[in-house]
Amino acid sequence: MLLAVDTSTKVIGLALMDGQQIIAQSSWYTKNHHTVELSPAIVRMLAQSEVHVEDLTCLGVALGPGSFTGLRIGLAVVKGLSIALGIPVIGIPTLEIYAHAIPTQPERRMAAFLQAGRGKYAFQWYTGERKGWKADSEIIVIASAEIPDVLQQPCLVCGELITEDRDKIKSECKQAQLISPALTYRYPTYLAEMAWQRWKKGDRSDVNNLGPIYLQVIGPEPVV
Numbered sequence: 001m002l003l004a005v006d007t008s009t010k011v012i013g014l015a016l017m018d019g020q021q022i023i024a025q026s027s028w029y030t031k032n033h034h035t036v037e038l039s040p041a042i043v044r045m046l047a048q049s050e051v052h053v054e055d056l057t058c059l060g061v062a063l064g065p066g067s068f069t070g071l072r073i074g075l076a077v078v079k080g081l082s083i084a085l086g087i088p089v090i091g092i093p094t095l096e097i098y099a100h101a102i103p104t105q106p107e108r109r110m111a112a113f114l115q116a117g118r119g120k121y122a123f124q125w126y127t128g129e130r131k132g133w134k135a136d137s138e139i140i141v142i143a144s145a146e147i148p149d150v151l152q153q154p155c156l157v158c159g160e161l162i163t164e165d166r167d168k169i170k171s172e173c174k175q176a177q178l179i180s181p182a183l184t185y186r187y188p189t190y191l192a193e194m195a196w197q198r199w200k201k202g203d204r205s206d207v208n209n210l211g212p213i214y215l216q217v218i219g220p221e222p223v224v
Contacts, residue, residue, distance in 0.1 A: 001016060001017070001018050001023070001051060001055045001056050001057055001058075002016070002017045002018075002019075002056070002057065002058045002059065002060055002192055002195060002196050002199070003015075003016055003042070003046075003056050003058075003059050003060070003081075003192075004016075004017070004059075004060035004061070004188050004189075004191040004192035004195055005038070005042070005059070005060070005061050005062070005074050005077065005078050005188075006027075006061070006062035006074070006094070006097070006186065006188050006191050007034050007038065007062065007066075007067070007070040007071060007073055007074030008062045008064050008065070008066030008067065008070060008071060008074075008094040008114070008186070009066050009067055009070065009114070009115065009160070009186075010029055010030055010031070010032065010067065010070070011027055011028070011029055011030075011186065012027065012028055012030055012034065012037065012038060012041070012070075012074075013025070013026070013027040013062075013186065013187065013188030013191065014026045014027070014041060014042060014045055014188055015187075015188035015189045015191065015192040016045060016046075016049055016051060016192070017189070017192040017193065017196055019196055019200075022189050022192065023049050023051065024045050024048065024049045025187070025188050025189050025192075026041065026045055026188070027186075027187065027188055028041075032067075032069065032070075034067075034069060034070045034073040034074065035069075035073055038073060038074065038077055039077060042077070053081075053085065054085070056081070056085060056087060057087055058087055058088055058089075058090065058195065058196070058199045059078050059081060059082055059087060059088070059089045059090070059195075060089075060090045060091075060092060060191050060192055060194070060195025060196070060199075061074060061075060061078040061089060061090070061091055061092070061191075061195075061210075062074065062091075062092055062093075062094045062097060062191055063075075063091045063092060063093050063094065063210075063211075063212055063213050064093070064094050064212040064213040064214065065093075065094060065095075065114060065116065065122040065139060065212075065213045065214065065215050066094055066114065066122075066212070068212075068214065071212035071213075072212065075210065075211070075212060079207050079210060082207045083207065088199065088204045088205070088207075089204070089205045089207050089210060090194075090195040090198050090199050090203060090204070090205055091205040091210050092191055092194050092195060092198075093135075093139075093213060094114060094186070094213075095112045095114055095122065095124045095135075095139065095159065096133075096135070096194070097186055097190050097191050097194065098112045098113075098114070098158050098159045098160075098184060098186060099112050099126050099132075099133040099135075099158065100132070100133070100190045100193070100194055101158070101183050101184070101187065101190050102133065102156065102158050102179055102183060104128045104129070104130075104131075104132050104133055105128045105156070106128045106129065106130060107127070107128055108127075108128045108154075108155070108156060109125060109126065109127055109128075109136075109153065109154070109155040109156070110125070110126045110127075110128065110133060110155060110156040110157070110158060111123065111124075111125055111126075111150065111151060111155050111156070111157050111158070111159075111176070112124050112125075112126060112158050112159045113147075113157070113158070113159035113160060113161050114159055114160050115160045115161075115162070116141055116215070119143060119144045119145075120141050120142065120143050120144065121141070121142055121143075121144065121147070121159075121160075121161075121165075122139055122140075122141055122215060123139070123140055123141070123142050123150065124137055124138070124139045124140070125137040139213065139215060140215070141215050144164075144165055144168075147165055147168060147169060147173075148168065148169070148172040148173055151169060151173040151175070151176040152173065152175065153175055153176075154175045154176075155175065155176050155177070156176075156177050156178075156179055157169060157173075157176050157177065157178050157179060158179040158183070158184045159184055160184070160186070161178075161184075166178060
């Protein structure tokens with residue numbers, strides 16, 4: 001049984017998977033209350049699913065980029081469970097979760113966005129391959145105003161975008177195709193599926209060195 005935990009943003013996501021089906025999933029908006037909401041939600045999901053914590057055999061966790069506090073709390077909980085239960089962790093970059101949800105289109109490019117606060121986005125390019133989308137650029141931070149500049153080529157666009165920026169892409173980026181909002185929601189089931197597949201292939205994250213992906217430093221603390 002795999003438990004997936006995503007605290008990348010103000011939307012927290014949890015999912016349970018046994019390899020054949022999704023047993024449970026939950027996602028909700030939090031006003032930066034990750035600390036007090038995450039652990040009780042895990043306990044509640046396990047109880048409602050009649051799954052004991054000792055039944056867990058693997059953990060999946062979103063690595064960001066994202067909220068500094070949210071990622072730190074999610075990773076602390078997951079690493080604590082991993083050490084206490086002696087089970088492996090699979091860390092997945094958050095932008096890969098968005099890409100995983102989109103049916104692959106070979107040789108096409110796709111831009112994935114995640115809100116980074118203060119009018120900025122974390123942004124990364126992907127290319128469609130036979131086995132799925134593969135990142136072909138570094139993750140960078142761009143301002144909302146820069147979006148039209150980076151999308152002046154034929155591409156798909158997925159991820160978290162506010163209404164104003166989706167409208168901007170529609171009007172100013174004629175070669176860009178926006179993915180449906182339903183497909184760009186960051187469902188924790190996708191994280192669970194990705195982590196399960198990588199675990200079965202023998203992938204493992206070093207729990208002692210596992211850390212979040214941060215992209216820049218503003219003031220005393222790193223953010224996104």
